[in-house]
Amino acid sequence: MRIGFFIHEAVRALTKNAVPSFAAMATVLVTVLVLGVFIPVVQATTGAANEVRSRVIADVYLQPRVTDAEIAKVRGIIADETPHVARVEFIPKEKAIAAERKAGRGEYYDLLGANPLPDTLRVYPDQPDNITKIRNALAPLSPSGGRTVIDPAIDEVRNREEDTNKILSATRVVKITMALLAVLLCVASILLIANTIRLSLYARRREVEVMKLVGATDWFIRWPFVLEGVLVGAIGGVMAILLLGVVKIALVDPLAAEFALIAAPDTINFGVLIAVLLGASVGVSAIGSGLSLRRFLRV
Amino acid sequence: MQGFLPARQSTLGTLSHAMAATDNRPRRTAPTPRRSVLPPPVDGAIVDLRSVTKRYSKVDVGVEDVTFAVQPGEFVFIVGASGSGKSTLVRLLIKEYDPTFGSITVAGHDLGSIPRSKVPYYRRNVGVIFQDFKLLPSRTVHDNVAYALQVTGGKRREIREKVPDILRLTGLSTKLHNFPDQLSGGEQQRVSVARAFVNHPQLLLADEPTGNLDPETSIGIMQLLYRINRTGTTVIVATHDKAMVDRMRRRVIELASGRVIRDEAGGGYST
Numbered sequence: 001m002r003i004g005f006f007i008h009e010a011v012r013a014l015t016k017n018a019v020p021s022f023a024a025m026a027t028v029l030v031t032v033l034v035l036g037v038f039i040p041v042v043q044a045t046t047g048a049a050n051e052v053r054s055r056v057i058a059d060v061y062l063q064p065r066v067t068d069a070e071i072a073k074v075r076g077i078i079a080d081e082t083p084h085v086a087r088v089e090f091i092p093k094e095k096a097i098a099a100e101r102k103a104g105r106g107e108y109y110d111l112l113g114a115n116p117l118p119d120t121l122r123v124y125p126d127q128p129d130n131i132t133k134i135r136n137a138l139a140p141l142s143p144s145g146g147r148t149v150i151d152p153a154i155d156e157v158r159n160r161e162e163d164t165n166k167i168l169s170a171t172r173v174v175k176i177t178m179a180l181l182a183v184l185l186c187v188a189s190i191l192l193i194a195n196t197i198r199l200s201l202y203a204r205r206r207e208v209e210v211m212k213l214v215g216a217t218d219w220f221i222r223w224p225f226v227l228e229g230v231l232v233g234a235i236g237g238v239m240a241i242l243l244l245g246v247v248k249i250a251l252v253d254p255l256a257a258e259f260a261l262i263a264a265p266d267t268i269n270f271g272v273l274i275a276v277l278l279g280a281s282v283g284v285s286a287i288g289s290g291l292s293l294r295r296f297l298r299v
Numbered sequence: 300m301q302g303f304l305p306a307r308q309s310t311l312g313t314l315s316h317a318m319a320a321t322d323n324r325p326r327r328t329a330p331t332p333r334r335s336v337l338p339p340p341v342d343g344a345i346v347d348l349r350s351v352t353k354r355y356s357k358v359d360v361g362v363e364d365v366t367f368a369v370q371p372g373e374f375v376f377i378v379g380a381s382g383s384g385k386s387t388l389v390r391l392l393i394k395e396y397d398p399t400f401g402s403i404t405v406a407g408h409d410l411g412s413i414p415r416s417k418v419p420y421y422r423r424n425v426g427v428i429f430q431d432f433k434l435l436p437s438r439t440v441h442d443n444v445a446y447a448l449q450v451t452g453g454k455r456r457e458i459r460e461k462v463p464d465i466l467r468l469t470g471l472s473t474k475l476h477n478f479p480d481q482l483s484g485g486e487q488q489r490v491s492v493a494r495a496f497v498n499h500p501q502l503l504l505a506d507e508p509t510g511n512l513d514p515e516t517s518i519g520i521m522q523l524l525y526r527i528n529r530t531g532t533t534v535i536v537a538t539h540d541k542a543m544v545d546r547m548r549r550r551v552i553e554l555a556s557g558r559v560i561r562d563e564a565g566g567g568y569s570t
């Protein structure tokens with residue numbers, strides 16, 4: 001009876017207050033949409049970058065046309081004279097290209113006609129943190145800011161961390177932008193819902209007065225307004241989630257088969273994502289209605 | 300008429316229950332008596348005001364040092380010119396305001412010791428009627444009256460039983476599904492009386508109930524209040540309707556500039 005009464009009152013207010021309710025609903029929809037895209041994208045990119053970084057190795061690329069003697073010499077330098085090296089693995093260019101072919105990228109190399117990959121000495125550190133020391137030992141920083149190599153047979157020394165740092169700094173920009181956007185949209189949603197509730201309060205101030213007069217408790221007066229706000233948020237949230245679901249089924253799932261990044265294992269489960277988004281939309285709208293009730297409904 | 304009595308007793312039961320829960324709570328706003336000693340309480344009174352003063356600001360006085368008691372079942376007029384403090388008194392009695400000094404006791408319970416969260420439960424035992432009716436324009440006569448029950452957690456069955464009853468008493472049986480703007484002023488005030496009385500309160504307050512009505516219609520409303528009074532409900536009417544007061548010859552409390560200048564049983568509007 002009571003819950004029925006509250007819901008009835010809330011729906012009644014919503015239909016009377018259609019335009020501001022719709023505006024608030026649309027804002028919640030956009031907010032949830034942005035959050036719904038933002039959360040998995042950030043997770044996928046950081047997840048992928050971290051995965052690469054966790055495999056801590058340094059690759060020592062050798063000059064083209066190095067002789068076996070030179071290779072043995074460099075390998076000796078690395079294995080015996082460089083500190084913190086656990087082991088060294090030699091990857092000849094034939095093996096490197098075979099790995100590429102195995103990964104399905106063979107046709108690109110076929111186009112080139114020759115193997116562009118260098119012979120590589122893959123260096124594993126004793127501790128992941130020491131990878132930078134190894135790199136500095138093999139390719140010390142020169143005063144001019146570039147790097148020199150300790151042996152002419154070495155072309156370049158790279159550790160994967162450097163690559164992942166580039167990815168991470170790129171994703172950081174994306175992350176900050178999207179987080180900012182999400183925060184702004186959340187604030188806009190809260191304010192618009194607060195405004196909707198304020199208008200509803202204004203339209204029903206007489207009703208509130210009568211309720212107080214006949215002895216309605218404070219929360220009895222407040223509930224319909226809270227419900228109204230939450231309903232606005234929930235409807236916006238559900239619509240956004242439906243949209244996300246459609247996009248996921250129509251676009252992301254078919255692509256996931258081909259792009260590793262989308263299928264990244266760290267991405268949030270869609271069910272959990274729905275729960276989080278629904279929670280966020282209801283939470284945001286509850287805050288919005290609470291704001292108005294505190295300011296404008298002194299029961 | 301007799302049908303009201305058991306219901307009234309049950310209302311009394313809920314009142315004492317609600318109050319029992321509040322009595323041992325600490326006072327939130329202890330009224331500071333201006334004098335060290337308040338007048339002694341009056342035994343058995345349903346409304347007991349002792350040295351009640353309400354000031355809106357230093358210079359703006361609502362009521363000043365008002366002391367009077369009303370016995371259960373009484374019918375009391377509070378008269379006085381505009382601004383003499385009649386409405387302030389009504390608002391003090393429904394605890395919309397707290398007195399600046401003095402104490403107000405209704406049905407044996409000190410209003411000053413009712414915490415804010417319990418005020419709604421207190422109000423359910425006091426019916427109030429206003430000059431401007433305060434009806435909800437978007438609801439029918441039936442729903443306006445039923446609203447008072449819904450809001451206080453009334454069951455569907457209770458509403459089905461009580462609302463037609465009270466509308467019959469107030470002579471609105473044929474207007475059940477009309478909206479307030481389809482009714483005359485007198486009929487609207489009857490709806491407002493029905494709403495105030497549907498919970499069968501012990502005390503019915505009316506603030507200028509006939510202020511917007513013509514003399515003929517006013518008589519009808521007063522007769523209705525009188526009938527309600529006959530069921531045992533205490534009725535306090537704040538009014539400046541001279542003809543009405545002179546005609547009814549009930550107890551009259553006259554206010555001027557917030558002070559009681561006359562308290563006379565069976566009096567007229569003026570001496």
